[in-house]
Every structure is written in C-alpha cells, then in structure tokens.
Amino acid sequence: MAIDRTPNTRLRAVREARRQQSRSEFANDLQATAARLGERQVSVDARLVARWEDGDTRRPRAIYRRILVALTGMTEAELGIGPNPPSQPVTYPPPMPTVEPVDRRQFVSGTALAISGVAVPSTMRTKRTRVDPALIDYFERQLAGHYTADMMLGPRALIGTVTAQLNLITRLIDDAEAGVRHRLSAAGSAFAAFAGWLYLDAGDIALAAHWHGVATELAHRSGNAQAVACSLVDRAMAHTDAGAGGAAVDLCANVLGVERQLPPELRVFALQQQAHGASLLGNRPETDRLLDHAERIIRTVDVEQWGTACLRTPHYLQVQRATCYGRLGLHAEADQLWQHIIPSSAGPARRDVGVWSARRARAKAALGEPEAALDLAHVAVDAALGTGSIRTVRELASLKADMQAWHDHSIGRDLAALLTPLTLET
Template sequence: MAETLGDVLVRLRRKRGWTQQQVADAYCNATGSVTKDAREVGRWERGTRIPVPFARCHLAAVFGVPVGLLDRAAAHSRSARDQAQEALPQRDSDALTLNPADMGAIHTALTGGLVRKPPRHVDPALIPYFQAQLLGHYEADMMLGPLSLLDTVEAQCRLIGNLIDQADGSTRRLLAEVGVSYATFAAWLHLDAGHPATALPWHDVAQEMAHRSHNHEAVACALVDRAMARTDQGSGAAVIDLCDAALMDDAHLSAEVLVFALQQKAHGASLIGSRKEVDELLDRASRAIGQVDAEIWGTACLRTPNYVEVQRATCYGRLGLAAEANELWEQIIPIAPSKSRRDTAVWSARQAVASAALRDPERAVDLARHAAKVALETGSARTVRELSSVATAMRPWQAERIGQDLAEVLAPIGRGAPHG
C-alpha cells in the first residue's frame, strides 16, 4: 500500500534520528521562515495538514530526497477535491491529459501562488549559483536524459519563483532572468520525456518570469521556447508567428537569441513546405552564429557542434529531401562528441528515415539500432518518437528479413513496424 505523506515524513525523520523540532528548525533554516515549529511538523505527520508544494520542495531538500516522492505521497493523502485545488501533476510513463481547471491549479503551484511572504533580503550571490547549477544540468541532460533531472530542475525553479517574490529591485529582475532559463528547461525535459501536457504550465511560468525581468531578450527566448513546443505539434503557422514576435526588435537582440529565433522559425517554414524560406533563415543564422561568444540563455548553439546544419538536416528531412538530409547527417554525426550521445541518437533515427527513403534499408536498421539503445538508456521519448517514423519509412520491407530485424530492434522500446 502506498504511504501517506505523514508516513513518509515520520520515516524520514526517524531515519535521521531527529525530533519534530529539529525538522522544524531545519525547515526554517532552508526557507528563512520563522513560523514553523514542532506543532506544525506534527500536523504534517498526522495528516491533519498537507504541506503545500513550496513546503514539500524544501522538505525534500531538508531530507535529501526527490520532491516527486513527497508530491506522490501528498496526492495519496488528500481527497479528490483537495487534489484538484492543490496538487502538482503526478508523472508516470504515459503522457498526461489535463483539463483547464487542472492547468490553473498547476500554474498556481508552480509560480508560488499558494505562499505569500513579505519581502526580505535575498543575496545577489544566489544568481551566479543558480546559473552554475543550470550549466551542470545542461551537461547532465546530454548524457542522462530527462527522467534523471526533472525533479531537481522543477524544485530549483519553484525555489527561484519564491525568491523572486521575496527579493527587491535589481535582484528580483536578475533572478527572474535565471528563472526563465530554468522554466524553459523544465518544459524541455517534459517534452523530451513524452509529457507535452505537463510542459505547457512551465512555458507559462517562463513567460511570466520573462516579463517580470524587464528584459526583452528573456521575453524573446520564452517565445521561441514556446515555438519549439508548437513545432512538436506540427503547427507551422504558430511557430512562425511566435518567432516573428521574438524577432520584432531583432536589431537589439544578441547574436545568441537571434540564432535561436531564426533557426526555430526555419522549422516553422519547413512545416508549411517552404524550402526557400528554410534556407534563407538558416543561412542568416549561420552568419550570426560566428558572433556568439557565450550562451547566456542556454540555447545550445555553442554546445551543439554544427548547430545550424543540424537544424537544416532536420528541416530537409521534414520537407522530404532525403538525399540532401542524408548528406548533411553523414557530415554531422561522425564528428559529434561522445557526451552528445542522446542528440546523436535522435539524429541517427532521422538519418535512418532518409536512408529508407533512399532505398537503403540495411543502413536504416543499423542507424535505428544505435538510436534504440540510447533511447532505452536515457528514457528519451523524443528518440522513441523519431524511431516510430523509421518504422513507418521501413513499411515496404516489413515482410522481409530486414523488416523483421527492425521489429526486433524496436521491440524493447515498444515500437515496431506498422501493420497493414
């Protein structure tokens, strides 16, 4: 039987040999609060009061456990009515479906709306701390995949949201800038894990933080990140409109953000079938990328070798230009660094589709085999989705031995050659 949140808190406290007052003291040290005492901890343990998401985030930090553990226990503890009003979305291996009421409750929780505190001093030194942490998360994501990082990134983003509400002046705005990067990264992790519904509230958080930062580049980045999600939905017009909004003041954008917006708009152009616009946008992005000297907004334009040509190959594949896409992948994939293995798996799956279109099924299966191995190791739903396209492209050979080989390759990830 699943534990209630009270049961979990009692177990964690006893494991540390703490009293309820020691838990309260540790919680107050973590949050700067002076309002918690042993009586409140006792209410949490008895289940007469459920800690709100902000409190669960800090309790998880106090005990050194994933916040998801406490969130799931909280969901088990409360009534269905309480869940609709307070709970964060619970994550499992399947994509989630949320109604508008759920989305509003999630957004309230994510933005710290359930907790209001008077302003207090927030040390500006926290800003470089969070920035350094985020750079480490980017590196880890490339090697581990989304499932290993979701709880950590979400918890830190919620903490930043609370600090924004407590800070003043320039510190508040700089924290909001950092928060944009965390929120958009959280959205990306949800997308890569195959949970598009739970990515949307994080995009909303990013938009709010961007506007609170008073930084037009933050707003532009949040718009382009939302356009990325719309690309996954196949909505070319939405992608183009969002990127055009980000580019409205392009003369005042840094080279990094300009490249980010141009390449994403190219994806929108590929969705509506315009190769000419794809090439024009990516050629412009290619000229601008040489002027990028740092990734302030974490756009991956420097972390990903051949960044613009990766986008071009992807767009060409979407446009059905198999020969052109395959030629680019042949140049890109062999020189990709080992730490980019998950990205390389996605690219290999895309090249496999091109190989099948070029009537080279053996090469397609070899590429799919590599991609499937990495998909299993990292839990990347993005790679699995690309491999589904390989199965479709290989339909002409599904009755042959090579088609059976592909089915064996894809079976462990729950994909196979389509029937009919």
C-alpha cells in the same frame, strides 16, 4: 465480493522518504500545484492522500495523476498510480543535496528545505529576508550544469531537481528587492524554459506548456526584453514539436521584428526556430533563407546566453538544416548532412546522437537503404533506453512506418525485435 485495498506503498514512500512530508503538507503542495496548472475544480486534503495510499482509491482520477506527476517530477509508474499499481513497497533514498555546495548563511529561511522539494510552512516565510545577489550566479552555474547532464542522462533524471530548484527561485523572487528580483526572475525564466524542454523530451506536452507559460511570466517580470524574446522562441519550439508550423513562424517573426536589438545568439535561436516552422509549412526557400541568415550571424557569437545551444551543440545549424530537410522530404540532402554531423558528435551528447541517428535512419529508409537504417536504429534505441527521450522514441515510431515495405523481410523482423522494449508513439 471482497474489495481490493492494496496499499500504494510507492506513493507513500515518495511522500515520507523522498519528500519527508506529512499528508497535510503533501496535500497543500498538491493544491498549490493544481493552482499553478490552472486547475480550479480540484480539492486535495490529507484524507484524500490517505485514500490513495491506503488503497481505498486504486487509481486517482486523471487530473490528480497529472498534479502528482507535476509536483514530484516522477512518472505514474514510479508513483504507483499507473494502470497496474504495484503492490510491493519501494525504498527511496532521502533527498539529495544540490550538485554544488553553497554558502547557506546568505539563504533566506527555509532554503535548505525548499531545495529538496519539501514544503516550507507559511510561518517560516512570513518575515522577508535579504536575498543575496550571489545566488543568481549560483543558479546560472547550476543551469549550465543541467544542460550538460541533460545530453548524457535525458529528461527523467533531471526533472525533479530542476523543478525543485525552480520552485525555490520563485520563492526567493518574492523576498528579493527590486534589482535582485528582476535578475532572479530572468534566471527563473531560463530554468522554466529548460523545464519545458525536459517535459517535451519526456513526452508530456501539457506540463511543457505549463512551464513555458511560467517562463514567459517570469521573463516579463524581469523587465528584460531579451528574456521575453527567448521565452517566446522556447514556446515556438514546443509548437514545432506539436507540428504547428504557423504558430512557430508567427512567434519567431514577432521576436525578429526587433532583431537589431537582440544579441546574435538570440537572433540565431529565433531564425532557426522560424526555419523549422517554415519547413513544417513545406516552404523550402524560406527555410533556406532563414538558416542562411543564421549562418552569417552565428560567426559573431562568442558567449552563451539564455541557455541557447548554438555553442554547446556541435554543428548546431547543420543539425537544424538536416532536420528541416528530412521534414521537407529532401532525404539525400539530409543524409549527407547527418553523415558529417553524427560521427563528430559522439561522447557526452548521447541523447542528441540518438535522436539524430533515428532521423538519419528515416532518410536511409526513404533512400532504399534498409540495412543502414537498421544499423542506425540500434544506436537510437540504445540512447532511448538510456535517456528516456520520447523524442527519440517518436522518431523510431516513424521509422517503423517508413520501413513497412520490409515488414516481411528479415530486416523488418530484426527492426521489430529491436523496437520491442520501447512503447512506440506517433
């Protein structure tokens, strides 16, 4: 019987057109990514890459698929390594420049290559060069722009850019003098925490955990206690997504143990995340206490710091309270809050409105209002398809279960048809 050796033209196009690398360079980057992920039993060389591209190996093993996704910021389907690898070639555009022009005279050798994700040969990095402190402001502006874009575009549009810039930051850190190195490490920690958020929203818990680990390490390298505290709260957020209320509560309690030393925006960030943990544990009094405390503090916040959303997101604490109430089964209270939040948040917060609409739909279903739930589901599905937010998809999967009582009703059939384009997860 003939062996099917259909070439993987997608993977080859990513390597050649998008990353502009030889097989050896690509293999070196994959090996380095494996090390960052803590995968020690992995060996990648040019011959293995050739086997994947030439079709000798139809689909890499799971560990290699995870590494390929982590390095490129692309999905298995986009790389042609999914369950049904495509046979048709795909043309990728060359790497795009960063969204803001930079004076490259101050960049260290290899910066332009590193921005696009192309491996910088070791011979180009042997001589340490001065890293201009102005780069820190540049990266902070870039990150602020990414936060805004994320609300409109969702995670998959940004993962590649954010992780490429983060890789550049980590290279610059090793070249910088102590003062700049510490400030750049704090900026890198914020980038890594954001990468963790993107992977959470894209549904990849393992890679989110990896980037949260990088965020914590860089925060400690910065020597900045506030950066360390923020990285712990970001990690608590990941535990909340996983339903681990105790872990979220414990991490935030550790941060709030030095509350008086923290700026108000970071205290709000920690308090609301601890409230999520309390709601997962079914503790409404503690949930309300923490959110009420945060409400008193948020009035003193007048600048954004460490990427917290308390000023970027309209009705920030009301969103947290509505989410916690839905989790606690307080559907009428949650619905009343969502009724105020969602209509006033339309516009750039497309992904967020999708998540919130799905959560309000669940409250409506619990309150016996299936027609209203279906209307809200339309908004959520549109956002999920437009942004690729797995967080929204999971809320819709739960809504499908909540609407089981109307399964044989026309509303149930309409909901099933509406959800057909999505791969629902729980």
